[in-house]
Amino acid sequence: MFSSLFKKLGGGDDTAAASSAPVAAPAAVRSELPLVKALGGKSNIRSATHIAYTRVRIELINPALLDVIALRQTGVSGFCTIAPGVYHLIIGVDAGLLAKELE
Amino acid sequence: MTSSSSQLQLLAPISGVMFPIEQVPDPVFAQKMVGDGISIDPTSNVLCAPLTGKVTQLHSSKHAVTVTAANGVEVLMHIGLDTVMMKGNGFTALVKEGDIVDAGQPLIEFEMDKVAMKAVSLLTQIVITNGELVSSYQPATGLVIAGKDVALTLTLAEGVETVAAASIGGEAWSDPVRIPNPTGLHARPAAVLSNAAKTYKSDVKLVRQGEEANAKSVVAIMGLEVKNGDEIRVRAHGPDAQDAVKALVDLLNSGCGEDVGAIPVPKHKPAPLDTIKPAKAKPKSDNPNVLTGVSASPGLAVGNVFQIKLEEIQVAEQGENQQVERRRLDEALKEAHVELEALKSEISDASKAEIFAAHQELLQDPDLLDIAIAAISNGKSAGFAWREAYTKHAELLSKLKNEVLAGRANDLRDVGRRVLRLITGTKEAELQVPNNAILIAEELTPSDTASMDRTKVLGFCTTGGGATSHVAILARSLGIPAICGIDEDVLALANGTPVILDGSKGTLRKNPSDAEIADIVERQAKLASKRAQEMAAAFEDAVTKDGHQVEVVANIGGLEDAQESVKLGGEGVGLLRSEFLYLERTDAPTEDEQTQIYGDIARALGNDRTLVVRTLDVGGDKPLPYLPMPVEENPFLGVRGVRLCLEEPEILHTQVRAILRAAGDVKLAIMFPMITSLEEVREVKRIVAEEKAALGISNDVQVGIMVEVPATAVMAEQFAREVDFFSIGTNDLTQYTLAMDRGHPKLAKQADAMHPGVLNLINMTVKGAHAHGKWVGVCGGIASDPMAVPLLLGIGVDELSVSVPTIPAIKALVRTLSKAECEKLAAEVLQLGTAAEVRERLSRLID
Incomplete structure (x- = not known):
């Protein structure tokens, strides 16, 4: 049930097991990506770390720029607010790839 | 959470995103070595029970817990992967092994960020460890909300039941029962319930979300302060556990029918007391000669102070040998029962005799006895052990918000002292009250006043109690003034001090001048003669x-x-x-x-x-x-x-x-x-x-x-x-x-x-x-x-x-x-x- 956030960038996929839910090919990560916009722009992202296998831990410089509704609309499965400016985005098995793109 | 005949539904124990368990990066779960089930990527940080059952296992690192359902299905919940390494750091257990939990009840709280950064994953697996009881699994998909959405539906294997009154190996528990009594489980229904519970061999408890009370103890049930609408579960352990649970559930549902039970119901309830106002905050008086309190009974009295002090009963802490002390306690309890029986028969008024019946009930309270017996086993004397037991319980009761239940604390102290006197052989100090006495005390119990010469007492003053205390009720029935909750300085007044007690105003005036006394005495005489005249003509038409x-x-x-x-x-x-x-x-x-x-x-x-x-x-x-x-x-x-x-x-x-x-x-x-x-x-x-x-x-x-x-x-x-x-x-x-x-x-x-x-x-x-x-x-x-x-x-x-x-x-x-x-x-x-x-x-x- 993972919505398409980004294309699998060729090879090197560490999840070997066959998935029961097919994952659609992700779109290329660019600044104009709705996800990045929802986070308030690339410059607003202080850090993006891949943690806990399925998550990207985001730290934003200005939390007020976060648009939660837009964020949910990009298809992020789950979203947790840890503290103002600190969030977990539940992405799924491709979380690591997204984190790299957002750094 | 309902289940049809061969299905069992598990509510999501945590909110989050459903994740295919086969993709969990840990072969133990992915290959279903521990059992089949589901995985959830959590968006909330409190793990709750997916169904009603018993916590049969709680890992010491608090990252995993097993809840076993009534029909034996074991549900293991494992928060995250490799979280055992954290050795409990970041996890807080909210229940313990052996607890019976409701569906949706919080079990473990964890720090999401801390655990996410340290552990391999936060993915939380919910698996059935005794899969032989299950024939198929239907997981939910997408987002689930803890305690609301069904995350997993099990079709049970043939022969596996869903039982309403659960029982596992001599242990039985009920679904939550909503208490219908408008004033909750107050003394009367508590007594009815405990009497019913005592007829079963099993250990019986009342449970309310984490708190427990011995169902055979009136004091324990009252201490639970169950209110109208509270949800209570009955739990029993022993040979007749299921019967006990069923019987008590029926009783609770029917309001612990007030007609059932040992305490006699007075035929005619007293009329509402609309002349006495409820206790207000005590105003301190400016005049050093005037002490103030709450009006407990109206009227005016001129008399002399007579202090009633509860003498301290001496007890040795160390007991002789356990058998001797046990026997002392048992005999004292028996004798107290006999004394109370005699008091009951002396009093003609049914509702007043009820007080002593209530005292007899308290003497049979198992919790009270347990504490005393335990102390005796620890080498304490019967007197010391018994005093421990009843003072502890009385303190508990007096802290309750419900005024009526808190009032029972005094009953407990009263009957406790009676037994204590019997254990130590202290004679009950005969209340030799002089004429024209205004009795002053911290508290006056039914036992204190039962043997008092009423003709000599003109009024009461106590530092404790209120408008509904025993003293207030007694004074009103005798038609003499009383003040409760009076300034504590009153206890320092010497015996014989002349005072004017104004029950209606709630004031005690000490050292009145002779003129003042004469004035009041004259007023009282006039009033008395007026009353007498009125009474003489009362049967004539108006x-x-x-x-x-x-x-x-x-x-x-x-x-x-x-x-x-x-x-x-x-x-x-x-x-x-x-x-x-x-x-x-x-x-x-x-x-x-x-x-x-x-x-x-x-x-x-x-x-x-x-x-x-x-x-x-x-x-x-x-x-x-x-x-x-x-x-x-x-x-x-x-x-x-x-x-x-x-x-x-x-x-x-x-x-x-x-x-x-x-x-x-x-x-x-x-x-x-x-x-x-x-x-x-x-x-x-x-x-x-x-x-x-x-x-x-x-x-x-x-x-x-x-x-x-x-x-x-x-x-x-x-x-x-x-x-x-x-x-x-x-x-x-x-x-x-x-x-x-x-x-x-x-x-x-x-x-x-x-x-x-x-x-x-x-x-x-x-x-x-x-x-x-x-x-x-x-x-x-x-x-x-x-x-x-x-x-x-x-x-x-x-x-x-x-x-x-x-x-x-x-x-x-x-x-x-x-x-x-x-x-x-x-x-x-x-x-x-x-x-x-x-x-x-x-x-x-x-x-």
């Missing part, structure tokens, strides 16, 4: 100087009041408040029950007196468990009085039938409260006529109405065409006319029946009634107020229904008046503008 007779009857709340009123010269009953039959029970009184009581009252009054029964007058402010009443924003402006009875006609028909059957030879009248329309009048008249015909009664039965709302007073003439009489309830009339809550802290003083607005409505009522030859009585507070009586007479009121103790005085007052003069007075007063002016004018008359 006829004014110019030959007009006024009927003086009583407001009563039960049989005792009726009998008392006859002794004081009452000419009948102008208001029988029938609520005492309906309150504090879980089912409506039966027709036979009511017929019996109305009949007893009618017989107490006899042939020439009238009995006016007011039908049930309750509303949303005092809900009855068997009369469903929706919550109202304004219960005093809502469905109450006759409105409620017309909505529940069964209750009204039953009451009317019972009244008619009981009438006998007394002159009977039925009165309906809170009447506001002629439609209501016609309906109640129809009901009375119907029941009269059905019972074949040909006697005359008057049908009247309470006048409590302005509309009825204003339209008195129209109402007078269709009813036989009016009775004006001036307390409520004042409330509704001035739109003031008479209990309002700020407005209560202004809610005055002497307000010309109210007085003129009374006048309209009388004029309207007399226009059609119907009589009017007044049953509200002003009928008993000597200041108002001339005015009421002048307006033309035919009957005064007064509080029982004032009957002789009111009759005597009428005899001093002239109707003609009262009429002039009334004409004058009705023109005045304010309540203050009215009071001023009327007070001139008294002088």
Whole structure:
């Protein structure tokens, strides 16, 4: 049930097991990506770390720029607010790839 | 969470995103080595129970827990992967192994960020470890919300049941039961429940979300402070666990039927005490000679201080050997029981004897005994152990918010001391009370006062207690003044100190001057002789100087009041408040029950007196468990009085039938409260006529109405065409006319029946009634107020229904008046503008 956030960038996929839910090919990560916009722009992202296998831990410089509704609309499965400016985005098995793109 | 015949639904234990378990990066779960199930990527950080069951395992690192369902299905929940490495850091357990938990109940809380950054993953697996009980798994997909969405549906293997009253190996527990009792599990239902629980061999407990109480202990049940609407589960362990659970669940559901149980139910409940106000904050007095407290019983007394101190009973801490101490305790308990039995038989009043029956109950409380026995096993003496036990429990009880339950703490201390005296062989200090004694103490218990010479005591003062304490009740029944919650300095007064005790004001004046004492003694003598004169003439009619007779009857709340009123010269009953039959029970009184009581009252009054029964007058402010009443924003402006009875006609028909059957030879009248329309009048008249015909009664039965709302007073003439009489309830009339809550802290003083607005409505009522030859009585507070009586007479009121103790005085007052003069007075007063002016004018008359 993972919505398409980004294309699998060729090879090197560490999840070997066959998935029961097919994952659609992700779109290329660019600044104009709705996800990045929802986070308030690339410059607003202080850090993006891949943690806990399925998550990207985001730290934003200005939390007020976060648009939660837009964020949910990009298809992020789950979203947790840890503290103002600190969030977990539940992405799924491709979380690591997204984190790299957002750094 | 319901399950159909062979399915079991698991609620999501945590909110989050469903994740295919086969993709979990840990072969133990992905390859279902531990069991099959689901995985959730959490968006919430509290793991909750997915179903109702028992916590059969809780890992010491608090990252994994197993809940076993009633039918044996074991649900293992494992938060994250490799989280065991964290050794509990970041995890908080909210339950322990062995707890029974409800679906949705929180089990473990964890710090999301900390764990996410340290562990391999937060993915939380929910798997069935005994999969042989399951034939198929249907996981949910997408997002789930903890405690709300079903995350996994199991189809159970053949032969696996879903049981309602769960039981596993000698252990049984029930689903949550909602407590129906309006005041929760107070002393009576607690006693009923514990008596039932004691008949089973198993250990039985009452459980409420984490708290437990021994169901065989009244004190423990009361300590749980179960309120109306609370959800309680019954849990038992032992050979007859399932039976115990079922029986107690049935009892709880039925409200622990107050008729069942060992404690005797007094036949006639006491009338509501409307003369004593609830305890207010104690004002400290400025005058060093005056000590203040709460008025507990009205009146004035001049006497000498006599201090009652509870002597400290000495106990050795170390016991001899355990058997000896055990025997000492057992024998003392037996002897105490015998003493209490003797006390019970000495006291003729059933409700007072009940106190000692309650003491006997307390002596059999298993929790109390357990603590004492445990202490003895630890080498303590019987006295020390017992004192530990009852003082601990009394402290627990006295901390409870419910005043009535907290009052039981004193009962416990009282009977505890009795046993302690027996253990130590201390003689009960004989209360040698001198003459004219004003008893001072911290607390006075029923045991203290049971053997006291009542003729020597003129009043009580205690530093503890309040308007509902034993001392207050005793003082009122003896007709002597009392103060509770008085300044502690009172305990320092020397025996013999002369004092003036003003029970009505709540003051104790020490060292009064001789002149002051003489003045009071003279006043008391005058009062006493006045009372004696009034009493001597009490059985004569109340006829004014110019030959007009006024009927003086009583407001009563039960049989005792009726009998008392006859002794004081009452000419009948102008208001029988029938609520005492309906309150504090879980089912409506039966027709036979009511017929019996109305009949007893009618017989107490006899042939020439009238009995006016007011039908049930309750509303949303005092809900009855068997009369469903929706919550109202304004219960005093809502469905109450006759409105409620017309909505529940069964209750009204039953009451009317019972009244008619009981009438006998007394002159009977039925009165309906809170009447506001002629439609209501016609309906109640129809009901009375119907029941009269059905019972074949040909006697005359008057049908009247309470006048409590302005509309009825204003339209008195129209109402007078269709009813036989009016009775004006001036307390409520004042409330509704001035739109003031008479209990309002700020407005209560202004809610005055002497307000010309109210007085003129009374006048309209009388004029309207007399226009059609119907009589009017007044049953509200002003009928008993000597200041108002001339005015009421002048307006033309035919009957005064007064509080029982004032009957002789009111009759005597009428005899001093002239109707003609009262009429002039009334004409004058009705023109005045304010309540203050009215009071001023009327007070001139008294002088």
